[in-house]
Amino acid sequence: MRVLSPLGATPDTVKPLAKRPPSLTGLRIGVLDNSKPNADVLLARVAELLAARAGGVTIRSWTKPGSSRPAMMIDEIASSVDVLLTGSAD
Amino acid sequence: MEARGIPAVVLGTDAFLSLARAQSAKHGLPHLSVALVSHPIGGVDPAIVRGKAESIVDEVLTALTSDPTPPARLAAGAGAAVDEVPDDLDAFQAWAMAERWSDGLPVLPPTPGRVDRILGGRASRRHDVVATLAPLDGAATLEAIAINAALAGAAPEHLPVILAAVRALAEPRFNLNAIQTTTHPCTPLVIVNGPIAGRLGISGGPNALGNGHRANAVIGRAVRLICQNVGGARPGLEDRATLGHPGKFSYCLAENETASPWGPLHVDRGFDAATSCVTVCGAEAPHNVNDHASTTPEAMLMALAGTAATTGSNNVYLGGEPLVILGPEHAQTLALTGWSKAEVKRHLWELIRIRLDRFSAENLARFATIDPAAFANRPGDAEIPWCASPEDLMIIVAGGPGKHSSLVPTFGATRSVTVAIEA
Numbered sequence: 001m002r003v004l005s006p007l008g009a010t011p012d013t014v015k016p017l018a019k020r021p022p023s024l025t026g027l028r029i030g031v032l033d034n035s036k037p038n039a040d041v042l043l044a045r046v047a048e049l050l051a052a053r054a055g056g057v058t059i060r061s062w063t064k065p066g067s068s069r070p071a072m073m074i075d076e077i078a079s080s081v082d083v084l085l086t087g088s089a090d
Numbered sequence: 091m092e093a094r095g096i097p098a099v100v101l102g103t104d105a106f107l108s109l110a111r112a113q114s115a116k117h118g119l120p121h122l123s124v125a126l127v128s129h130p131i132g133g134v135d136p137a138i139v140r141g142k143a144e145s146i147v148d149e150v151l152t153a154l155t156s157d158p159t160p161p162a163r164l165a166a167g168a169g170a171a172v173d174e175v176p177d178d179l180d181a182f183q184a185w186a187m188a189e190r191w192s193d194g195l196p197v198l199p200p201t202p203g204r205v206d207r208i209l210g211g212r213a214s215r216r217h218d219v220v221a222t223l224a225p226l227d228g229a230a231t232l233e234a235i236a237i238n239a240a241l242a243g244a245a246p247e248h249l250p251v252i253l254a255a256v257r258a259l260a261e262p263r264f265n266l267n268a269i270q271t272t273t274h275p276c277t278p279l280v281i282v283n284g285p286i287a288g289r290l291g292i293s294g295g296p297n298a299l300g301n302g303h304r305a306n307a308v309i310g311r312a313v314r315l316i317c318q319n320v321g322g323a324r325p326g327l328e329d330r331a332t333l334g335h336p337g338k339f340s341y342c343l344a345e346n347e348t349a350s351p352w353g354p355l356h357v358d359r360g361f362d363a364a365t366s367c368v369t370v371c372g373a374e375a376p377h378n379v380n381d382h383a384s385t386t387p388e389a390m391l392m393a394l395a396g397t398a399a400t401t402g403s404n405n406v407y408l409g410g411e412p413l414v415i416l417g418p419e420h421a422q423t424l425a426l427t428g429w430s431k432a433e434v435k436r437h438l439w440e441l442i443r444i445r446l447d448r449f450s451a452e453n454l455a456r457f458a459t460i461d462p463a464a465f466a467n468r469p470g471d472a473e474i475p476w477c478a479s480p481e482d483l484m485i486i487v488a489g490g491p492g493k494h495s496s497l498v499p500t501f502g503a504t505r506s507v508t509v510a511i512e513a
Contacts (some may be wrong), residue, residue, distance in 0.1 A: 001174070001175055001176070001177045001181070001199055001200045001201060002172050002174055002175070002202065003172070003173055003175050003182075003200045003202075003412075004171075004172060004173075004200050004202060004203065004205055004233070004237045004240075005171045005173060005191075005200075005395070006191055006200060006228060006234065006236070006237040006241055006315065006319040007191075007228070007234075007319050007320065007322075007377070008223065008226070008228025008229050008231075008234050008321065008322065009115065009229045009231075009234075009319030010116070010226045010228050010229070010322065011118065011227055011349065013118040014118055014119075014120060014121075014160060014227070015092070015093060015117075015119055015123065016160060016206035017092050017097070017119065017121060017123075017157070017160070017481055018091075018092045018093075018095045018096055018097045018098075019095070019097075019157065020097050020154060020155050020156055020157045020158075020298035021097070021154075021155060021509065022155060023155055024151070024154060024155060030096075035459065035460070036131075036132055037131070037132035037133060037456055038131045038132050038133075038134065038136060038139045039101075039131065039132075040292055041131075041136045041139045041140060042101055042127065042131050042139050042140075042142060043101060044144055045139070045140040045144075046101060046143045046146065046147055046150055049143060049144065049147040050147060050150065050151060050154075052150060053147075054151075054455060063208070063459075065353070065460075066408070066460060066503055067268075072438075074091070077091070077096075078091060078094040078096055081096060082096070082097075083096065083097045083098070083154045084091050084096050084097070084098040084099075085097075085098070085099055085101060085150070086098060086100055086101070086333045087091075087100065087101045087102065088100050088101075088102045088106065088110045088124075089368065090103065090105075090129070090130055090131070090132045090273055
């Protein structure tokens, strides 16, 4: 028997990732907290540990208004940081 | 961020990798860096979470400072490919389960002939895209919708209702991406208003939310299979529901307009009574309210309000539009002295109050970051309502004889959407 697939066609494009810097020394690290419980703790600690290894970095954080809502401050973040840490999960 | 030249790393937990991967692939970044710690990070001591950070810092540093290899171009999504499957129905069901096409119950084979029958006069437009559905941005073409309707056991006459529901799900204010991927149990509840409900036998009467009504069963099931198969929310993978609820098999009813003392939901929302409509809500399971004794409107409100005023629903801190499904006899009692539906909403909303000292300190601290006006720096005897305003309470009348109503909290970060059904 022949049947039709119920799956939806999904986008199949692959975009390039941003060019990586050779090291984080002297760079601005951004942290976008998805506002899930303890996401701020995990993200802040990872940023702190990265800063300890790289030296001369600055850390700036933003918080999404809710994990289930899109971040509204994308433009501001993009113009204020060199690399970004963010979260997804519980 | 990557598109703007900012290297990014997503921190997640191992339990949620499938969802993180699906989201990044949808945005054309299947190779986005994801660093995983062991699940969970929420609801545990912050010191433990800081310890988990140590385990991934090297990986994060590498991901931010060395260029990743771009993956090969992905295979295009299936999109109505034809598969050769076993003729035997039990063997077909096993095959459908292995392909993750089914919801667990038997599905009917979506043969080209059955799909064409469901499409009817729409067959020539089968590739028209009705909506793009989250989380994978799957293309809900007329054909993809009809194929899932065929799987669900729907008949051709059910298709217009299913199509309207799909258009409603895709409205941004419904927030389908979050509804499909959250750990919360929510799923779309489909409410049908107008003359089509009677024509198709969509029940708003006895056991309307239960079993025994083909139209309710297959319409709700088709919508759910479309969410799973076209949107791409496979249980336990992209659909991260901790428990889910039985309405995730099928969740559809009509309003019992003839038994209601008030105008129907779609008329409240600006449609003509004669226009058939679908409303979708991102809904929890219904919770019963039993009141066999109250004889006045004021008395009837008490059990409804007492059942609604609980501390564990999303609505208490995210707002949204919780739904009250009034059994016809409860509705008649509430209307006994002439209260309009708006007046019932106002009286009920004013009575549903939850004291802050009923919440844990940890929950209060969390909710205060999301809704400071309601939760931050207030005394324990301060009270909050169930939702932001009386207008945000949704009320419909449904069910048969008896002294029961149902409360349906929602996902919170979602608005219900009503659309007209196109013939």
